[in-house]
Amino acid sequence: MSARHTARPRTTVAAAGLAALALVLGACGEEGTAENAVGEATSAVGSVAAEATSAVGGATDGGAEDPDQEFLGDIRAVGVDPEDEQDYLTRGRDVCASLDEGTGYLDVLGRYNDAHPDAPVTEAPLVVAAAVKAFCSQHLPQLGQDGGDTNEGGADGN
Numbered sequence: 001m002s003a004r005h006t007a008r009p010r011t012t013v014a015a016a017g018l019a020a021l022a023l024v025l026g027a028c029g030e031e032g033t034a035e036n037a038v039g040e041a042t043s044a045v046g047s048v049a050a051e052a053t054s055a056v057g058g059a060t061d062g063g064a065e066d067p068d069q070e071f072l073g074d075i076r077a078v079g080v081d082p083e084d085e086q087d088y089l090t091r092g093r094d095v096c097a098s099l100d101e102g103t104g105y106l107d108v109l110g111r112y113n114d115a116h117p118d119a120p121v122t123e124a125p126l127v128v129a130a131a132v133k134a135f136c137s138q139h140l141p142q143l144g145q146d147g148g149d150t151n152e153g154g155a156d157g158n
Helices: 002-028 034-060 067-078 085-100 105-115 123-135 137-142
Strands: none
Touching: 034 085, 067 085, 067 123, 085 123, 085 137, 105 123, 123 137
């Protein structure tokens, strides 16, 4: 039952990633800035990622004994290929360290994208959601926030 139950939320996260990619690619052909496209994509993916993470978290409570394997399994399930598993584990732990420091969700996404410019922009919300679920679930309420009170003193100024 749990395998069937987790398939739908993971599909939702993957669909959100594809929707965000479509937003970004659509904006590339216009005169709009890449920053606007990334902002729109991040907002769309963040909302769906929060819902999916909540659903996946509820469906898999107690399922994985090893947080590392849970994280790697979750990112694989949504289409992220962690070629270097240790690098992705570090990325996940860095997400939690940033959130522990009080960094807001959108700033964490920005830091991820800045630190990994070769990664597709749609990867950040997926990795962040999986990291929070596996390594620092106390931050689950922050996922999907539009930056309101989670960007305390955030540097984006948007």
